[in-house]
Amino acid sequence: MVPLASAAVTTVKEKRTFVEAPPEDVQREQVRSFLYPGEDELPDDVSMTIWEHLEELRERALISAAAVGALILVCFCFAKDLTIFLEEPVKSQGVRFLQLGPGEYFFTTVKVAGYTGLLAGAPVVLYEAIAYVLPGLTLNERKTLGPIVIGSSVLFYGGIAFAYYVLVPAALKFFVGYADGAVESLWSIDQYFEFVLVLLFSTGLSFQVPVIQLLLGQSGIVSSKQMLSVWKYVVVGSVVAAAVLTPSTDPFTQMLLAVPLMSLYLGGAALVGVFEKDREGETA
Numbered sequence: 001m002v003p004l005a006s007a008a009v010t011t012v013k014e015k016r017t018f019v020e021a022p023p024e025d026v027q028r029e030q031v032r033s034f035l036y037p038g039e040d041e042l043p044d045d046v047s048m049t050i051w052e053h054l055e056e057l058r059e060r061a062l063i064s065a066a067a068v069g070a071l072i073l074v075c076f077c078f079a080k081d082l083t084i085f086l087e088e089p090v091k092s093q094g095v096r097f098l099q100l101g102p103g104e105y106f107f108t109t110v111k112v113a114g115y116t117g118l119l120a121g122a123p124v125v126l127y128e129a130i131a132y133v134l135p136g137l138t139l140n141e142r143k144t145l146g147p148i149v150i151g152s153s154v155l156f157y158g159g160i161a162f163a164y165y166v167l168v169p170a171a172l173k174f175f176v177g178y179a180d181g182a183v184e185s186l187w188s189i190d191q192y193f194e195f196v197l198v199l200l201f202s203t204g205l206s207f208q209v210p211v212i213q214l215l216l217g218q219s220g221i222v223s224s225k226q227m228l229s230v231w232k233y234v235v236v237g238s239v240v241a242a243a244v245l246t247p248s249t250d251p252f253t254q255m256l257l258a259v260p261l262m263s264l265y266l267g268g269a270a271l272v273g274v275f276e277k278d279r280e281g282e283t284a
Contacts, residue, residue, distance in 0.1 A: 074117070082109075151214075159204035163204070166256060170252065227269035234265050
């Protein structure tokens with residue numbers, strides 16, 4: 001009887017091993033299903049040649065370019081108001097702006113209009129991009145598309161607001177205070193706006209870290225445990241990224257950006273873990 005019981009236990013173990021795939025195999029299967037979805041997962045039965053795809057891409061790119069170009073012209077009409085708005089973070093600190101060459105202010109307003117027009121036209125560009133890739137998405141991917149797009153937009157504009165109300169005033173206050181009593185703060189209008197606009201957009205883009213994590217987690221390429229296991233490298237990477245993204249060289253401004261980057265990464269990893277638990281509950 002003992003050998004029979006032992007054989008039965010061995011058979012159960014073999015069956016259990018056969019049914020339960022290792023985590024590496026499960027992850028590999030998720031990546032394969034993400035790259036090569038089945039026909040039953042694609043709701044739109046659309047067949048297009050490569051030239052038709054390129055033609056559609058060209059049309060949507062033209063629509064996006066036309067929308068952004070029109071918004072840049074509109075922003076150029078309000079360039080003076082935009083200039084005053086972007087000068088607010090340093091206006092109360094006694095800084096004076098100078099035009100160091102002929103036409104410097106004009107070309108600066110063109111640059112400001114270009115940045116703000118691109119920012120205002122970002123929803124149109126995003127919509128055209130989604131409309132282009134939508135027929136190739138599966139049903140599960142379409143369910144997560146809305147939250148990802150909304151979250152990406154909120155994080156992008158939230159990053160710009162964070163930079164305008166926190167990073168820019170802190171950095172400029174540091175520079176003005178450091179020069180106080182030694183030199184008078186007479187700044188070039190072009191260099192000032194170059195500093196502010198680069199900081200705004202780099203911060204907005206850096207706030208997209210959780211969106212990238214969700215995309216990687218949804219596709220099964222990286223799990224939440226793997227994301228959390230490299231937290232030491234994330235700390236170092238956040239500091240390095242903050243040093244690269246911030247135009248200023250002071251460590252205070254860099255740390256003001258590095259801390260939110262670390263928090264966003266950890267929050268994104270936790271959110272991926274929530275989605276993984278929901279997916280396991282649906283398959284159970």
